[in-house]
Amino acid sequence: MSAIKMAVVAANGRAGSKIVAEAVNRGIEVTAIVRHQKESPAQHTLIKDLFELTTEDVQDFDVLVDAFGTFTLENLPEHMVSIKHLTDILSHVSTRLLIVGGAGSLYTDKDHRQQLKDSADFPKEALPLARIMSQTLEQLRLRDDVRWTYVSPAANFLADGPRTGHYLLRGEEYSTNSKGESSISYADYAIGLVDEALSGEHIHQRISLIGQ
Template sequence: MKIAVVAANGLAGQAIVAEALARGHEVTALVRSKNKSQAQKVLEKDLFDLTREDLTGFDVVVTAFGAFSPELLPQHTTSLEHLAGLLEGTDTRFLVVGGAGSLYLDESLTSQLSDAPDFPAEFKPLAKAMAQGLEALRRFNQVKWTYISPAADFVEDGEKTGDYILAGEVFTLNEAGQSSISYADYAIAMLDEIEQGQHIQERISVLGK
Protein backbone atom coordinates (compact mmCIF):
# COMPACT_ATOMS: atom_id res chain seq x y z
CA MET A 1 0.00 0.00 0.00
CA LYS A 2 0.94 3.65 -0.35
CA ILE A 3 0.77 5.13 3.14
CA ALA A 4 1.23 8.75 4.22
CA VAL A 5 2.06 9.43 7.87
CA VAL A 6 1.33 12.94 9.10
CA ALA A 7 3.61 14.02 11.98
CA ALA A 8 5.97 11.15 11.21
CA ASN A 9 8.69 12.83 13.29
CA GLY A 10 6.84 12.12 16.54
CA LEU A 11 7.53 8.97 18.51
CA ALA A 12 4.26 7.29 17.54
CA GLY A 13 4.71 8.42 13.94
CA GLN A 14 8.21 6.98 13.77
CA ALA A 15 7.02 3.65 15.20
CA ILE A 16 4.20 3.44 12.65
CA VAL A 17 6.54 4.28 9.76
CA ALA A 18 9.00 1.60 10.89
CA GLU A 19 6.28 -1.06 11.18
CA ALA A 20 4.81 -0.16 7.78
CA LEU A 21 8.22 -0.40 6.12
CA ALA A 22 8.89 -3.74 7.80
CA ARG A 23 5.72 -5.03 6.13
CA GLY A 24 6.78 -3.84 2.70
CA HIS A 25 4.55 -0.79 2.29
CA GLU A 26 5.59 2.43 0.55
CA VAL A 27 5.64 5.19 3.14
CA THR A 28 5.73 8.96 2.76
CA ALA A 29 6.47 11.11 5.81
CA LEU A 30 4.49 14.38 6.00
CA VAL A 31 6.51 16.55 8.36
CA ARG A 32 6.99 20.23 9.22
CA SER A 33 10.77 19.96 9.54
CA LYS A 34 13.61 17.62 8.57
CA ASN A 35 12.41 14.03 8.48
CA LYS A 36 13.50 11.84 11.41
CA SER A 37 11.61 8.71 10.38
CA GLN A 38 12.73 5.86 8.12
CA ALA A 39 10.20 6.77 5.39
CA GLN A 40 11.38 6.41 1.77
CA LYS A 41 9.63 9.61 0.68
CA VAL A 42 9.16 12.95 2.42
CA LEU A 43 6.83 15.93 2.00
CA GLU A 44 7.99 18.80 4.20
CA LYS A 45 4.87 20.88 4.80
CA ASP A 46 2.79 22.07 7.73
CA LEU A 47 -0.28 19.92 8.36
CA PHE A 48 -2.61 22.90 7.98
CA ASP A 49 -1.07 23.79 4.61
CA LEU A 50 -1.69 20.34 3.12
CA THR A 51 -4.03 20.28 0.14
CA ARG A 52 -6.32 17.65 -1.35
CA GLU A 53 -3.75 17.19 -4.12
CA ASP A 54 -1.03 16.45 -1.54
CA LEU A 55 -3.04 13.48 -0.26
CA THR A 56 -4.10 12.16 -3.67
CA GLY A 57 -2.75 8.74 -4.62
CA PHE A 58 -2.43 7.32 -1.11
CA ASP A 59 -4.35 4.24 -0.01
CA VAL A 60 -4.11 5.34 3.61
CA VAL A 61 -3.35 8.55 5.48
CA VAL A 62 -2.36 8.21 9.15
CA THR A 63 -2.15 11.17 11.49
CA ALA A 64 0.01 10.95 14.60
CA PHE A 65 -0.35 14.68 15.27
CA GLY A 66 -0.17 15.79 18.88
CA ALA A 67 -0.45 19.16 20.64
CA PHE A 68 0.19 19.58 24.33
CA SER A 69 0.48 23.24 25.31
CA PRO A 70 -2.84 24.85 26.37
CA GLU A 71 -3.01 27.29 23.47
CA LEU A 72 -2.54 24.49 20.92
CA LEU A 73 -5.03 21.98 22.34
CA PRO A 74 -7.84 23.10 19.96
CA GLN A 75 -5.68 21.77 17.12
CA HIS A 76 -6.72 18.26 18.11
CA THR A 77 -10.04 19.22 16.54
CA THR A 78 -8.92 21.55 13.76
CA SER A 79 -6.24 19.14 12.50
CA LEU A 80 -8.74 16.30 12.16
CA GLU A 81 -11.30 18.58 10.52
CA HIS A 82 -8.71 19.80 8.03
CA LEU A 83 -7.39 16.35 7.10
CA ALA A 84 -10.83 14.71 7.01
CA GLY A 85 -12.06 17.56 4.83
CA LEU A 86 -9.29 16.88 2.34
CA LEU A 87 -10.20 13.17 2.21
CA GLU A 88 -13.97 13.58 2.14
CA GLY A 89 -15.60 11.63 -0.66
CA THR A 90 -12.43 9.72 -1.58
CA ASP A 91 -11.52 6.04 -1.15
CA THR A 92 -8.43 6.94 0.88
CA ARG A 93 -8.71 5.62 4.41
CA PHE A 94 -7.89 7.91 7.33
CA LEU A 95 -6.47 6.46 10.54
CA VAL A 96 -5.95 8.50 13.69
CA VAL A 97 -3.60 7.96 16.62
CA GLY A 98 -6.06 8.83 19.36
CA GLY A 99 -6.09 9.13 23.13
CA ALA A 100 -7.35 6.95 25.99
CA GLY A 101 -9.12 9.65 28.01
CA SER A 102 -12.17 9.61 25.74
CA LEU A 103 -12.80 5.89 26.25
CA TYR A 104 -16.06 5.20 28.09
CA LEU A 105 -16.25 3.72 31.58
CA ASP A 106 -19.05 1.28 30.74
CA GLU A 107 -21.44 0.17 28.02
CA SER A 108 -23.82 3.04 28.70
CA LEU A 109 -21.28 5.23 26.84
CA THR A 110 -22.01 8.21 29.06
CA SER A 111 -19.01 8.87 31.33
CA GLN A 112 -15.51 8.88 29.92
CA LEU A 113 -12.25 7.80 31.52
CA SER A 114 -11.24 11.43 31.95
CA ASP A 115 -14.36 11.93 34.09
CA ALA A 116 -13.19 9.34 36.63
CA PRO A 117 -12.19 10.83 40.01
CA ASP A 118 -8.73 9.24 39.91
CA PHE A 119 -7.91 10.52 36.41
CA PRO A 120 -4.82 12.77 36.73
CA ALA A 121 -5.94 16.40 36.74
CA GLU A 122 -2.96 17.57 34.70
CA PHE A 123 -4.04 15.37 31.77
CA LYS A 124 -7.73 16.36 31.76
CA PRO A 125 -7.40 19.34 29.37
CA LEU A 126 -5.55 17.17 26.84
CA ALA A 127 -8.05 14.32 27.21
CA LYS A 128 -11.00 16.68 26.74
CA ALA A 129 -9.37 18.28 23.70
CA MET A 130 -8.79 14.89 22.09
CA ALA A 131 -12.35 13.83 22.90
CA GLN A 132 -13.63 16.94 21.12
CA GLY A 133 -11.49 16.01 18.12
CA LEU A 134 -13.04 12.55 18.02
CA GLU A 135 -16.54 14.01 18.16
CA ALA A 136 -15.70 16.31 15.26
CA LEU A 137 -14.36 13.35 13.28
CA ARG A 138 -17.55 11.36 13.83
CA ARG A 139 -19.44 13.98 11.82
CA PHE A 140 -17.54 13.16 8.62
CA ASN A 141 -19.85 10.56 7.12
CA GLN A 142 -18.08 10.57 3.75
CA VAL A 143 -14.64 9.73 5.17
CA LYS A 144 -13.34 6.20 5.73
CA TRP A 145 -11.88 6.99 9.14
CA THR A 146 -10.76 4.78 12.02
CA TYR A 147 -9.75 6.24 15.39
CA ILE A 148 -7.44 4.03 17.47
CA SER A 149 -7.11 4.78 21.18
CA PRO A 150 -4.08 3.39 22.98
CA ALA A 151 -4.11 2.02 26.52
CA ALA A 152 -4.04 4.47 29.43
CA ASP A 153 -0.31 3.88 29.85
CA PHE A 154 1.23 4.49 26.42
CA VAL A 155 4.84 3.38 26.89
CA GLU A 156 7.39 5.07 24.65
CA ASP A 157 10.23 2.59 25.13
CA GLY A 158 8.13 -0.44 26.04
CA GLU A 159 8.82 -3.92 24.75
CA LYS A 160 7.66 -5.05 21.32
CA THR A 161 5.76 -8.24 22.14
CA GLY A 162 3.93 -8.58 18.83
CA ASP A 163 0.67 -9.14 20.70
CA TYR A 164 -2.21 -6.98 21.86
CA ILE A 165 -5.87 -6.98 22.84
CA LEU A 166 -8.35 -5.31 20.49
CA ALA A 167 -11.23 -3.57 22.27
CA GLY A 168 -13.89 -1.01 21.43
CA GLU A 169 -15.27 2.21 22.92
CA VAL A 170 -15.15 0.99 26.54
CA PHE A 171 -12.00 1.27 28.67
CA THR A 172 -10.60 -2.26 29.04
CA LEU A 173 -8.06 -3.90 31.34
CA ASN A 174 -6.01 -7.02 30.64
CA GLU A 175 -6.03 -10.12 32.86
CA ALA A 176 -3.47 -8.49 35.15
CA GLY A 177 -5.80 -5.53 35.66
CA GLN A 178 -3.59 -3.21 33.63
CA SER A 179 -4.06 -0.84 30.71
CA SER A 180 -0.71 -0.46 29.02
CA ILE A 181 0.78 -0.78 25.54
CA SER A 182 4.15 0.01 23.99
CA TYR A 183 4.48 2.31 20.99
CA ALA A 184 5.87 -0.68 19.05
CA ASP A 185 2.85 -2.88 19.77
CA TYR A 186 0.48 0.01 19.07
CA ALA A 187 2.14 0.36 15.66
CA ILE A 188 1.50 -3.34 15.03
CA ALA A 189 -2.18 -2.83 15.83
CA MET A 190 -2.29 0.22 13.57
CA LEU A 191 -0.81 -1.70 10.62
CA ASP A 192 -3.11 -4.65 11.22
CA GLU A 193 -6.06 -2.27 10.93
CA ILE A 194 -4.56 -0.62 7.85
CA GLU A 195 -4.18 -4.01 6.15
CA GLN A 196 -7.49 -5.51 7.26
CA GLY A 197 -9.77 -2.46 7.27
CA GLN A 198 -12.40 -3.96 9.55
CA HIS A 199 -13.39 -0.85 11.53
CA ILE A 200 -14.40 1.85 9.07
CA GLN A 201 -16.03 4.86 10.79
CA GLU A 202 -15.37 3.35 14.20
CA ARG A 203 -13.26 4.08 17.25
CA ILE A 204 -11.38 1.06 18.52
CA SER A 205 -8.85 0.69 21.32
CA VAL A 206 -5.81 -1.51 21.89
CA LEU A 207 -3.89 -2.62 24.95
CA GLY A 208 -1.12 -5.03 25.77
CA LYS A 209 -1.76 -8.54 27.04
Protein backbone atom coordinates (compact mmCIF):
# COMPACT_ATOMS: atom_id res chain seq x y z
CA MET A 1 0.00 0.00 0.00
CA SER A 2 1.12 3.54 -0.75
CA ALA A 3 1.36 5.77 2.29
CA ILE A 4 -0.99 8.27 0.64
CA LYS A 5 -4.65 8.38 1.67
CA MET A 6 -7.07 9.65 -0.96
CA ALA A 7 -10.77 10.45 -0.93
CA VAL A 8 -12.80 10.86 -4.12
CA VAL A 9 -15.96 12.98 -4.15
CA ALA A 10 -18.57 11.67 -6.62
CA ALA A 11 -16.72 8.37 -6.74
CA ASN A 12 -19.65 6.65 -8.45
CA GLY A 13 -19.56 8.97 -11.46
CA ARG A 14 -17.90 8.24 -14.78
CA ALA A 15 -14.73 10.18 -14.01
CA GLY A 16 -14.73 9.38 -10.31
CA SER A 17 -15.04 5.64 -10.82
CA LYS A 18 -12.07 5.61 -13.21
CA ILE A 19 -9.98 7.58 -10.74
CA VAL A 20 -10.91 5.27 -7.88
CA ALA A 21 -10.02 2.18 -9.93
CA GLU A 22 -6.68 3.64 -11.03
CA ALA A 23 -5.75 4.73 -7.52
CA VAL A 24 -6.62 1.38 -5.94
CA ASN A 25 -4.68 -0.46 -8.64
CA ARG A 26 -1.69 1.70 -7.79
CA GLY A 27 -1.83 0.70 -4.13
CA ILE A 28 -3.45 3.85 -2.77
CA GLU A 29 -5.87 3.68 0.15
CA VAL A 30 -9.08 5.21 -1.22
CA THR A 31 -12.30 6.37 0.40
CA ALA A 32 -15.27 6.81 -1.92
CA ILE A 33 -17.42 9.78 -0.91
CA VAL A 34 -20.87 9.14 -2.34
CA ARG A 35 -24.51 9.94 -1.70
CA HIS A 36 -25.62 6.34 -2.25
CA GLN A 37 -23.94 3.02 -1.60
CA LYS A 38 -22.70 1.33 -4.76
CA GLU A 39 -20.19 -1.42 -5.42
CA SER A 40 -16.72 0.11 -5.70
CA PRO A 41 -13.11 -1.08 -5.53
CA ALA A 42 -12.45 1.63 -2.91
CA GLN A 43 -11.43 0.18 0.44
CA HIS A 44 -13.64 2.60 2.37
CA THR A 45 -16.91 4.44 1.79
CA LEU A 46 -18.29 7.65 3.28
CA ILE A 47 -21.96 8.13 2.44
CA LYS A 48 -22.49 11.84 2.60
CA ASP A 49 -23.59 14.65 0.31
CA LEU A 50 -20.76 16.84 -0.96
CA PHE A 51 -22.43 19.96 0.40
CA GLU A 52 -22.63 18.44 3.89
CA LEU A 53 -18.95 17.53 4.15
CA THR A 54 -17.04 19.13 7.02
CA THR A 55 -13.39 19.79 7.74
CA GLU A 56 -13.45 16.87 10.14
CA ASP A 57 -14.58 14.57 7.32
CA VAL A 58 -11.66 15.38 5.03
CA GLN A 59 -8.72 16.70 7.03
CA ASP A 60 -7.08 13.29 7.55
CA PHE A 61 -6.71 12.60 3.83
CA ASP A 62 -3.55 13.52 1.94
CA VAL A 63 -5.57 14.21 -1.21
CA LEU A 64 -9.22 14.99 -1.84
CA VAL A 65 -10.28 14.54 -5.47
CA ASP A 66 -13.33 16.50 -6.60
CA ALA A 67 -14.94 14.59 -9.48
CA PHE A 68 -18.32 16.26 -9.05
CA GLY A 69 -20.11 17.19 -12.24
CA THR A 70 -23.57 18.25 -13.31
CA PHE A 71 -24.68 19.00 -16.84
CA THR A 72 -28.29 20.18 -16.68
CA LEU A 73 -28.60 23.91 -17.30
CA GLU A 74 -30.41 24.76 -14.07
CA ASN A 75 -27.81 22.91 -11.96
CA LEU A 76 -24.65 24.33 -13.54
CA PRO A 77 -24.11 26.91 -10.73
CA GLU A 78 -23.51 23.94 -8.41
CA HIS A 79 -20.01 23.69 -9.89
CA MET A 80 -19.11 27.03 -8.36
CA VAL A 81 -20.99 26.35 -5.12
CA SER A 82 -19.32 22.97 -4.69
CA ILE A 83 -15.80 24.35 -5.16
CA LYS A 84 -16.57 27.17 -2.73
CA HIS A 85 -17.70 24.65 -0.14
CA LEU A 86 -14.74 22.32 -0.59
CA THR A 87 -12.20 25.13 -0.46
CA ASP A 88 -13.85 26.57 2.63
CA ILE A 89 -13.62 23.30 4.55
CA LEU A 90 -10.02 22.78 3.36
CA SER A 91 -8.88 26.30 4.24
CA HIS A 92 -5.49 26.12 5.99
CA VAL A 93 -5.66 22.31 6.01
CA SER A 94 -2.75 20.26 4.64
CA THR A 95 -5.05 18.08 2.50
CA ARG A 96 -4.50 18.75 -1.20
CA LEU A 97 -7.51 19.34 -3.45
CA LEU A 98 -7.40 17.95 -7.00
CA ILE A 99 -10.25 19.06 -9.24
CA VAL A 100 -11.50 17.32 -12.36
CA GLY A 101 -11.82 20.43 -14.49
CA GLY A 102 -12.91 21.39 -17.97
CA ALA A 103 -11.11 22.12 -21.24
CA GLY A 104 -13.09 25.21 -22.26
CA SER A 105 -10.94 27.49 -20.09
CA LEU A 106 -7.65 26.45 -21.72
CA TYR A 107 -5.96 29.43 -23.35
CA THR A 108 -5.54 29.61 -27.10
CA ASP A 109 -3.06 32.51 -27.13
CA LYS A 110 0.28 33.21 -25.46
CA ASP A 111 -1.11 36.29 -23.70
CA HIS A 112 -3.82 34.22 -22.00
CA ARG A 113 -6.64 36.48 -23.12
CA GLN A 114 -8.59 34.02 -25.25
CA GLN A 115 -9.93 30.68 -24.11
CA LEU A 116 -11.00 27.64 -26.06
CA LYS A 117 -14.64 28.37 -25.24
CA ASP A 118 -14.28 31.70 -27.10
CA SER A 119 -13.43 29.95 -30.38
CA ALA A 120 -15.93 30.28 -33.21
CA ASP A 121 -16.23 26.51 -33.60
CA PHE A 122 -16.68 25.72 -29.90
CA PRO A 123 -19.87 23.63 -29.53
CA LYS A 124 -22.70 25.97 -28.55
CA GLU A 125 -24.38 23.31 -26.42
CA ALA A 126 -21.24 23.08 -24.29
CA LEU A 127 -20.87 26.83 -23.75
CA PRO A 128 -22.93 27.22 -20.55
CA LEU A 129 -20.93 24.51 -18.79
CA ALA A 130 -17.63 25.87 -20.10
CA ARG A 131 -18.46 29.38 -18.92
CA ILE A 132 -19.39 28.36 -15.39
CA MET A 133 -16.32 26.13 -15.08
CA SER A 134 -14.11 28.96 -16.31
CA GLN A 135 -15.61 31.26 -13.67
CA THR A 136 -15.06 28.55 -11.07
CA LEU A 137 -11.38 28.30 -11.98
CA GLU A 138 -10.98 32.06 -11.65
CA GLN A 139 -12.50 31.93 -8.17
CA LEU A 140 -10.20 29.04 -7.29
CA ARG A 141 -7.14 31.07 -8.29
CA LEU A 142 -7.92 33.47 -5.44
CA ARG A 143 -7.61 30.72 -2.81
CA ASP A 144 -4.01 30.71 -1.61
CA ASP A 145 -5.25 29.19 1.66
CA VAL A 146 -5.97 25.84 -0.05
CA ARG A 147 -3.47 23.47 -1.71
CA TRP A 148 -5.42 23.05 -4.94
CA THR A 149 -4.58 21.73 -8.40
CA TYR A 150 -7.01 22.06 -11.31
CA VAL A 151 -6.67 19.29 -13.90
CA SER A 152 -8.15 20.04 -17.33
CA PRO A 153 -8.70 17.22 -19.81
CA ALA A 154 -8.17 17.46 -23.55
CA ALA A 155 -10.90 19.06 -25.66
CA ASN A 156 -12.32 15.65 -26.54
CA PHE A 157 -12.85 13.84 -23.23
CA LEU A 158 -13.76 10.23 -24.04
CA ALA A 159 -15.77 8.49 -21.33
CA ASP A 160 -15.47 5.07 -22.94
CA GLY A 161 -12.07 5.48 -24.55
CA PRO A 162 -9.39 2.82 -23.95
CA ARG A 163 -6.72 2.90 -21.28
CA THR A 164 -3.52 3.18 -23.31
CA GLY A 165 -1.33 3.85 -20.28
CA HIS A 166 0.06 7.04 -21.82
CA TYR A 167 -0.68 10.76 -21.65
CA LEU A 168 1.03 14.12 -22.16
CA LEU A 169 1.27 16.65 -19.33
CA ARG A 170 0.64 20.20 -20.44
CA GLY A 171 -0.08 23.53 -18.79
CA GLU A 172 -2.54 26.40 -19.21
CA GLU A 173 -2.65 26.44 -23.02
CA TYR A 174 -4.67 24.33 -25.40
CA SER A 175 -2.43 21.85 -27.19
CA THR A 176 -2.56 18.82 -29.44
CA ASN A 177 -0.48 15.68 -29.76
CA SER A 178 1.77 14.72 -32.68
CA LYS A 179 -1.32 13.69 -34.65
CA GLY A 180 -2.88 17.12 -34.21
CA GLU A 181 -5.49 15.73 -31.83
CA SER A 182 -6.69 16.97 -28.46
CA SER A 183 -8.37 13.98 -26.88
CA ILE A 184 -7.96 11.71 -23.89
CA SER A 185 -9.91 8.84 -22.40
CA TYR A 186 -11.24 9.01 -18.88
CA ALA A 187 -8.97 6.05 -18.06
CA ASP A 188 -5.78 7.77 -19.26
CA TYR A 189 -6.85 11.02 -17.60
CA ALA A 190 -7.16 9.06 -14.34
CA ILE A 191 -3.55 7.93 -14.71
CA GLY A 192 -2.36 11.52 -15.00
CA LEU A 193 -4.49 12.71 -12.11
CA VAL A 194 -3.24 9.92 -9.83
CA ASP A 195 0.34 10.73 -10.86
CA GLU A 196 -0.29 14.32 -9.74
CA ALA A 197 -1.86 13.10 -6.50
CA LEU A 198 1.32 11.16 -5.76
CA SER A 199 3.78 13.88 -6.80
CA GLY A 200 2.06 17.06 -5.62
CA GLU A 201 4.17 19.03 -8.07
CA HIS A 202 1.59 21.58 -9.22
CA ILE A 203 0.12 23.22 -6.13
CA HIS A 204 -1.87 26.40 -6.96
CA GLN A 205 -1.66 25.58 -10.65
CA ARG A 206 -3.86 24.41 -13.52
CA ILE A 207 -2.45 21.59 -15.59
CA SER A 208 -3.90 19.77 -18.57
CA LEU A 209 -3.69 16.21 -19.81
CA ILE A 210 -3.95 14.99 -23.40
CA GLY A 211 -3.59 11.57 -24.95
CA GLN A 212 -0.55 10.60 -26.97
